Amino acid sequence: MDLDLPHKTSYRVIYGDTDKMGIAYHANYLRWFEMGRTEMFRHMGLPYGEIEARGIFLPVSEAYCKYIASARYDEVIVVETTIDPAVRGGMKFDYRITDEKGEKIVAAGYTKHAVMNGEGRVVRPPEFLVEAVRNFLGG
Amino acid sequence: MDLDLPHKTSYRVIYGDTDKMGIAYHANYLRWFEMGRTEMFRHMGLPYGEIEARGIFLPVSEAYCKYIASARYDEVIVVETTIDPAVRGGMKFDYRITDEKGEKIVAAGYTKHAVMNGEGRVVRPPEFLVEAVRNFLGG
Amino acid sequence: MDLDLPHKTSYRVIYGDTDKMGIAYHANYLRWFEMGRTEMFRHMGLPYGEIEARGIFLPVSEAYCKYIASARYDEVIVVETTIDPAVRGGMKFDYRITDEKGEKIVAAGYTKHAVMNGEGRVVRPPEFLVEAVRNFLGG
Amino acid sequence: MDLDLPHKTSYRVIYGDTDKMGIAYHANYLRWFEMGRTEMFRHMGLPYGEIEARGIFLPVSEAYCKYIASARYDEVIVVETTIDPAVRGGMKFDYRITDEKGEKIVAAGYTKHAVMNGEGRVVRPPEFLVEAVRNFLGG
Numbered sequence: 001m002d003l004d005l006p007h008k009t010s011y012r013v014i015y016g017d018t019d020k021m022g023i024a025y026h027a028n029y030l031r032w033f034e035m036g037r038t039e040m041f042r043h044m045g046l047p048y049g050e051i052e053a054r055g056i057f058l059p060v061s062e063a064y065c066k067y068i069a070s071a072r073y074d075e076v077i078v079v080e081t082t083i084d085p086a087v088r089g090g091m092k093f094d095y096r097i098t099d100e101k102g103e104k105i106v107a108a109g110y111t112k113h114a115v116m117n118g119e120g121r122v123v124r125p126p127e128f129l130v131e132a133v134r135n136f137l138g139g
Numbered sequence: 140m141d142l143d144l145p146h147k148t149s150y151r152v153i154y155g156d157t158d159k160m161g162i163a164y165h166a167n168y169l170r171w172f173e174m175g176r177t178e179m180f181r182h183m184g185l186p187y188g189e190i191e192a193r194g195i196f197l198p199v200s201e202a203y204c205k206y207i208a209s210a211r212y213d214e215v216i217v218v219e220t221t222i223d224p225a226v227r228g229g230m231k232f233d234y235r236i237t238d239e240k241g242e243k244i245v246a247a248g249y250t251k252h253a254v255m256n257g258e259g260r261v262v263r264p265p266e267f268l269v270e271a272v273r274n275f276l277g278g
Numbered sequence: 279m280d281l282d283l284p285h286k287t288s289y290r291v292i293y294g295d296t297d298k299m300g301i302a303y304h305a306n307y308l309r310w311f312e313m314g315r316t317e318m319f320r321h322m323g324l325p326y327g328e329i330e331a332r333g334i335f336l337p338v339s340e341a342y343c344k345y346i347a348s349a350r351y352d353e354v355i356v357v358e359t360t361i362d363p364a365v366r367g368g369m370k371f372d373y374r375i376t377d378e379k380g381e382k383i384v385a386a387g388y389t390k391h392a393v394m395n396g397e398g399r400v401v402r403p404p405e406f407l408v409e410a411v412r413n414f415l416g417g
Numbered sequence: 418m419d420l421d422l423p424h425k426t427s428y429r430v431i432y433g434d435t436d437k438m439g440i441a442y443h444a445n446y447l448r449w450f451e452m453g454r455t456e457m458f459r460h461m462g463l464p465y466g467e468i469e470a471r472g473i474f475l476p477v478s479e480a481y482c483k484y485i486a487s488a489r490y491d492e493v494i495v496v497e498t499t500i501d502p503a504v505r506g507g508m509k510f511d512y513r514i515t516d517e518k519g520e521k522i523v524a525a526g527y528t529k530h531a532v533m534n535g536e537g538r539v540v541r542p543p544e545f546l547v548e549a550v551r552n553f554l555g556g
Contacts, residue, residue, distance in 0.1 A: 020154065059440075060443040073159055162337075298432065
């Protein structure tokens with residue numbers, strides 16, 4: 001998690017995200033990781049919908065989240081997302097969620113994804129995906 | 140809503156269903172209506188998955204819920220479901236949610252559904268569906 | 279629903295909002311109504327959190343949604359929200375969800391809300407709320 | 418994860434749990450972990466609501482899930498839950514999700530929880546909790 005986390009997207013916590021402890025329910029953070037990942041793909045010039053349109057799917061194979069502070073009702077959270085360049089075969093995204101000003105770390109985590117074709121079989125990451133990642137990571 | 144509501148299914152409210160007001164978030168009731176509807180179809184001998192396997196889909200076209208009491212964390216709620224026999228073309232289901240003992244009405248509502256084929260076109264309800272409903276309603 | 283719907287907020291549909299029919303699951307529309315309502319309150323200069331801080335809660339007492347078109351993955355939807363001026367005692371909000379360009383109506387509906395104090399008792403809408411609404415509706 | 422996982426609870430996947438890939442959306446597994454944990458506490462004779470009533474809260478501090486197979490619409494999943502006896506201070510629960518027959522492992526994971534008092538401060542696990550866990554683990 002000492003990578004630069006170059007892409008940022010924000011979201012405002014709604015009532016429906018909270019639970020009776022008065023804070024955002026922990027499962028929702030995985031939704032926010034998805035938001036971060038999706039917007040990062042769009043920023044890369046390769047919206048996730050286009051990846052699927054080309055017959056490639058990236059189902060989540062692992063997810064981890066460390067809850068550091070609490071996200072509260074009506075707070076704006078910022079999701080920072082990057083790609084772990086060390087992972088081949090599949091993909092790994094690292095996330096950090098902060099408050100609106102980026103001063104307080106709310107949560108951090110990652111998701112790992114298989115690269116699959118339309119028949120649900122694991123395949124090598126196709127060249128268009130490898131190249132988009134390479135460009136994004138600035139190599 | 141003065142129909143008999145002959146089919147019952149139950150569910151226990153989890154933390155993730157609640158919001159910061161300490162009660163179940165209102166959107167979740169539509170999930171519970173789905174649970175009631177699904178179990179009613181299974182009880183009819185026609186699981187919803189089988190309807191889809193036969194190429195028929197029942198997307199929701201309208202949903203209404205009146206929230207009468209509050210469903211709280213860890214309470215068991217009971218969803219009573221029936222079919223409105225007056226509706227032709229599409230389908231309408233009526234729901235009543237009570238506490239575990241059936242003494243307190245928590246909510247009541249309905250959903251209306253289109254009958255569609257796999258291409259997303261509205262079709263006449265197929266005979267296998269009409270017959271299953273007729274048997275269920277005891278006519 | 280022939281009112282002007284003066285406040286607009288937008289949201290991008292995520293994977294977690296969709297269901298196996300490939301479209302947004304119907305219960306999520308009530309979350310989007312909440313987003314519209316919340317942003318309208320903020321726009322009125324009276325964020326909902328401030329209403330609660332003053333000891334007033336607005337639990338949903340009824341919700342209705344008519345699903346007209348489908349909201350699909352990665353589409354931006356726009357939630358238009360207004361207040362029904364005819365309703366006294368409680369509050370009623372009308373919603374219209376359109377596509378990003380405002381050309382296609384995706385859904386329309388309303389929610390009704392009780393006005394409650396911190397003990398869960400129904401109260402008359404307090405003056406600060408009545409006045410904020412009056413200003414918003416331009417009277 | 419080579420512990421016995423002695424407590425089991427089951428759940429049927431609804432339409433609202435699925436996503437457009439046709440399988441259960443990954444964030445929902447954390448809800449199912451909650452169901453497993455909750456039912457295990459009830460089985461221990463110490464429902465989670467009672468823990469809170471005694472002024473102790475167990476917010477999630479970490480969550481991890483490995484997705485091994487897919488949970489599909491209308492399938493019954495079984496959540497097996499146990500407590501990791503090696504963790505002191507906080508609590509750690511291990512989960513395994515299988516199909517209805519227990520033949521196929523669908524997912525596995527864990528959650529870690531802080532032990533907090535009503536003011537949100539981390540405290541030592543109170544004796545009533547330590548004892549309930551000890552009894553459950555058969556020591």
